[in-house]
Amino acid sequence: MLRSLLLALIFMIPGMFLLNFSVLGQETSGESPALPENVNIIVAFSCVPCHTSKGGLLSRAKLNFTDWTEYSLSKQKEKAQKMYSELKKGAMPPKTARENRPEIIPTADQVAIIKKWAEALGTLSDKP
Numbered sequence: 001m002l003r004s005l006l007l008a009l010i011f012m013i014p015g016m017f018l019l020n021f022s023v024l025g026q027e028t029s030g031e032s033p034a035l036p037e038n039v040n041i042i043v044a045f046s047c048v049p050c051h052t053s054k055g056g057l058l059s060r061a062k063l064n065f066t067d068w069t070e071y072s073l074s075k076q077k078e079k080a081q082k083m084y085s086e087l088k089k090g091a092m093p094p095k096t097a098r099e100n101r102p103e104i105i106p107t108a109d110q111v112a113i114i115k116k117w118a119e120a121l122g123t124l125s126d127k128p
């Protein structure tokens with residue numbers, strides 16, 4: 001009994017890591033566009049894990065990159081705009097996270113990438 005439990009654990013742990021990577025890969029195809037690679041890199045470094053299904057209840061309810069491709073295009077547009085406005089204000093990542101891990105604060109160049117992406121996304125039209 002104990003032995004099979006142990007065995008199950010040994011197989012579960014690498015499985016959990018695999019799941020983590022697939023979350024960042026954004027490969028799962030939903031209806032709406034996935035994050036482009038240049039945006040995904042920033043998000044994966046600065047906004048994950050708070051804004052994934054493994055994140056805090058509040059942060060993931062408001063913005064969940066695990067479900068990004070499941071968002072409708074209009075929801076993606078709205079969230080992308082909010083991402084840029086939070087970054088412009090310096091409101092994300094939250095203050096405590098910025099203090100504890102200053103390296104995750106996006107650089108001006110990275111904020112510019114988010115801005116450009118949010119604007120480009122805004123010009124896409126919804127499927128008829």
Ligand code: HEC
Pocket residue numbers: 043046047048049050051056058059062063079082083084086087092093094097106
């Ligand atoms: C340490 C955890 C943490 C990190 C890291 C973090 N956030 Fe957040 N985020 C939160 C929490 C908690 C909320 C909800 C509370 C609030 O709105 O202040 C939130 C809310 C938001 C919202 C508001 C969503 C809405 O619809 O109102 C946006 C946009 C956002 N975050 C973007 C980002 C971006 C972009 C990054 C990375 C650059 C990031 N966050 C990094 C915790 C985090």
